[in-house]
Amino acid sequence: MRRNSFNRFTTSALTTSVLLALQGTAVAATAQSEIDALNAFYTATNGDNWADNTGWKNGDPCGTPWKGISCVTGSDGYEHVISLVLNENDLTGTLPPEIGDLSELIRLELRRNKLTGPIPKEIGKLKKLELLYIDRNQLSGNIPTEIGGLSSLTLLGIGGNHLTGTVPASIGDLSNVEKIYLVNNKLSGSLPSTLTKLTKLKHLYIDYNAFTGELPDLSGTLALCDPSAANVAETCSAFSYNGLSANWSADIEQYSAGPFASTQTVAPENVTVNATGGKTIDVSWDLITYQDGDGKYVVTATSDGNPDKVVETDDKKTNTAQLTGLVPGTDYSITVKTVTVQPTPGFDDSYTRTIESLPSAAKQAKTKGSKPVVIGPADAEHSSFGANKTSVDIGEKVTLTVIVRDKNNNNLNKGGDTVTFSANSSDLATLTPTTDHGDGSYTAQLTGVKAGEVTVEAKLNGSVVGQQKITIKAASTDNGTSANNGGGGSGSTGFGLLMALAGLWRVGRTQRQRH
16 A cells, blocks of 8 residues: 655654744744745745735734744844744745745745745755755755755655756755655656765655666665554655665665565666677567556667667567667667656646666677778868969969868768868959869869969868968060060060161161262
8 A cells, every 4th residue: 555655744853942932922023034034935935825824914923923933032032933834725836045044944844735946045044944844746846955954954855746857965964864755756867875874864755756776775774664563654764666776785675665676667687689680680688577657668779879779669568679770790789778657646736757767788789791881971180172283373273172081081972061262362363163073072263363472271161171372473485584575576676677767767868968
């Protein structure tokens, strides 16, 4: 029979001094910082819609008093709130950070309400808190690390919520805690080894979560179950319905209210693998003992650190699978995980939990045949860039070429990548657009415009492949005359002819004058 996990606390958790204080009658004014904190709490939890909000927002919290508030007179002459108890009172909304300003608080009980959102980290400021009970709400998010600051806490009750993530290692700082209730949440991951520091811990309730890995050995501190007790479950701890293992020196069943091994979602054992072809591997394993709830097995084949293939069975009654579509001649690492899908019992707002085990020990298999050469993707570091000429005359063209390769120096055999060329001085040369030849090669044409030196840079998919300097020279003739005198030869000849004709004209005139 499922025990009632939420009726384990009695007033014995409070110290005798606190019980005596609760019997007193407050006569002084409540500290203003605590009044402000209570007002913030009222607003954040929709106090106007509580089932009973008697006294709240009217008068003095300790003098009236307000519903659920108990106080004690401090040495400073003020009344201080030491107890805030509003169980089953239709609280909604969230817990405000101002809750941490109730510095004298010893007891905080907000059980069976509809609070949502995270547990505020400011709760760690409540150094005098001995009892924290906020079970059966809808709190979400992680357990704050700051909860480890509650060194006076004797009972931590945050079960029956929607808390996620892992249990912080700081829980080991709760040096006075005797009972911890994390039951019925969505917590996962491994439990911190710091739990073994809790020498006063007598009862740990972590059932109905998704914890995996090794349960720390708490046999030296937890109370043994008492078979003669009227309610045996109340004398025990509870670890069922997780994905845990427990290699304790003592029999863990002596401490657990229910069976341990048969209620854990753990990885199957005796996994065997057999490569039956170039693209197939057959896998089999032992069915796990735990068959409560629906579920399946997940088989994963990994090569070079990448999960290449994942296969899921239809149910947990199937213990074979075939991995297909694999690469021939490839080494694979095969693991199997167990997945359980189970409703959470005994909740006002039931939900379905999915528990996934750790993977089984990896088994190695190599598919048959030869591994094909895989080319790509393009890699700028291993690609090359060059020019067919590094020194040209003005007007002469240079062919710029990028050969694209992958990280293994394999030439790509197809186009589709982005290759760009750029020159550091556009007035010295012009560049044509890049031509993709579709075979992993890319070209562009550079034409010299003006004498000088230009540096061309090539990029592949935005990454630099390389740079090349191109010298552009002024063009020259065969006899070494400047190219700027092109046509000058005929110009000189014409000028010489005129001079010769002028000479002949002078000679002729002189001769005529003599006659």
